[in-house]
Amino acid sequence: MEEFIAKLPKTELHVHLEGTMTTDLLLKLAERNGIDVGTREYLESRRSNYSDFMEFVEVYDINCSVVKYPTDLYEIAYEYFKVCEQECILYSEVAFASVLYQDQGFEFSQVIEPLLQASADAEKNLGVKSNWILTLVKHLPLEKNLKSLRDSIPYKDKIIGLGIAGPEVGFPARNFESVYDEARRIGYKNFTAHSGEFGDPRCIIDTLYHLKVKRIDHGVRCLNDPYLVKFLADSDIWLTVCPLSNYHLNVLKTFFEGKHVINELLEKGIKITINSDDPPLLGGFLNKNYMTVADIFSFKGEAESKRILIKLAKDSFTASFLPSNIKEDFYLMIDNYALTLQ
Numbered sequence: 350m351e352e353f354i355a356k357l358p359k360t361e362l363h364v365h366l367e368g369t370m371t372t373d374l375l376l377k378l379a380e381r382n383g384i385d386v387g388t389r390e391y392l393e394s395r396r397s398n399y400s401d402f403m404e405f406v407e408v409y410d411i412n413c414s415v416v417k418y419p420t421d422l423y424e425i426a427y428e429y430f431k432v433c434e435q436e437c438i439l440y441s442e443v444a445f446a447s448v449l450y451q452d453q454g455f456e457f458s459q460v461i462e463p464l465l466q467a468s469a470d471a472e473k474n475l476g477v478k479s480n481w482i483l484t485l486v487k488h489l490p491l492e493k494n495l496k497s498l499r500d501s502i503p504y505k506d507k508i509i510g511l512g513i514a515g516p517e518v519g520f521p522a523r524n525f526e527s528v529y530d531e532a533r534r535i536g537y538k539n540f541t542a543h544s545g546e547f548g549d550p551r552c553i554i555d556t557l558y559h560l561k562v563k564r565i566d567h568g569v570r571c572l573n574d575p576y577l578v579k580f581l582a583d584s585d586i587w588l589t590v591c592p593l594s595n596y597h598l599n600v601l602k603t604f605f606e607g608k609h610v611i612n613e614l615l616e617k618g619i620k621i622t623i624n625s626d627d628p629p630l631l632g633g634f635l636n637k638n639y640m641t642v643a644d645i646f647s648f649k650g651e652a653e654s655k656r657i658l659i660k661l662a663k664d665s666f667t668a669s670f671l672p673s674n675i676k677e678d679f680y681l682m683i684d685n686y687a688l689t690l691q
C-alpha cells in the first residue's frame with residue numbers, strides 16, 4: 350500500500366508554508382539568522398504534544414520567527430516542493446500569510462516574489478506545479494489583514510485565491526466579510542476558509558453565509574449537524590480534510606470519541622479531499638495522511654481501498670482552483686497509473 354500511495358499522482362489544497370518546515374530546516378535557518386529557538390529535543394517535544402490550538406499557534410510562530418530575509422521564504426517553499434517531488438504531489442495550492450511579516454518590515458513584494466520564484470524553479474527543476482493562496486489570519490487585526498489584501502493588488506493575477514486561518518472560537522467569520530467582499534471587488538475569484546475544525550457547525554454556516562466560499566478547510570464538525578450534512582452533500586462545496594492534523598490537535602478525541610471521520614464523511618456524500626495542513630508539526634506529509642486513510646478502509650480489502658484512494662486523488666484535482674483543461678491532464682495521469690495496477 351505504501352508503494353501504491355507513493356506513486357499515486359496527488360495534489361494537496363490545504364498546506365501552510367511555514368508549517369512545512371522540518372526541524373532540520375528550522376534549526377538551519379535559526380542558526381543562519383542568529384535566532385535562538387531552543388534545542389532539537391525541545392522543538393521535537395513541542396511538535397508532538399499540543400494541549401490546545403493556541404499552543405499549536407505558539408509552535409507555528411517559532412517557525413515564523415526564524416524568517417528574516419525573503420530568501421528564507423524561498424528556501425522554505427523550495428524544500429517543501431522537493432518533498433512534493435518525492436511524494437508524487439504533482440500540484441499544490443499553498444497558503445501563505447504575508448500579514449505575519451508586516452511587523453518585521455517585509456513589503457508584500459518581498460514575501461510573494463520569492464514564493465513565485467520557488468514555484469517557477471520547482472516546476473522547471475522538479476516537475477512540481479503550484480499556486481499560492483493569500484491567507485488572512487483571524488487573530489490579527491482586521492486593518493493588518495486588509496492591508497495585506499490591498500498590498501497584493503499588483504500580484505492578484507499570480508495569486509490563485511484567498512483564504513483565512515487561525516483560531517475559530519471567538520473569531521467569527523462574519524468579522525471578515527468586508528475583506529472577502531473587497532477581494533471580490535479587486536478581482537479575486539477563488540475563495541476558501543478554515544472552519545469547522547474546533548468551531549461547531551454554526552461556525553461553518555457563518556463562514557458559508559458571510560464569506561461565500563466554495564471550499565472549507567477542515568469542516569469535519571459539520572457531522573455534528575445532520576441538516577448541515579445534507580446541505581453540504583447537496584452542494585458543490587468541498588472540504589479540505591487533514592486526517593493527521595485532526596488526530597494530533599485532538600479534534601477527533603474531543604468531538605468524535607477519538608475515531609477518524611473520513612469514512613463517515615464519504616458515506617454521507619460530502620465532497621472531501623485529503624491534505625497535510627502543517628505536516629512536520631502534525632504527524633506527517635501527504636503520503637502519511639493517505640496511508641491513514643488506507644488504514645481506515647483496510648476492512649474493505651486492498652483493491653477497494655485503492656479504488657477509494659484513486660477517487661480521492663482525482664477529487665482533489667477537481668476541488669482545486671486549476672482550470673478544467675489542466676485538471677483533465679491530471680485525471681489522465683491518475684487513470685494511466687490505475688491501469689498499470691491491473
Ligand SMILES: [Zn+2]
Pocket residue numbers: 363364365514543566626
Ligand atoms: Zn490549516
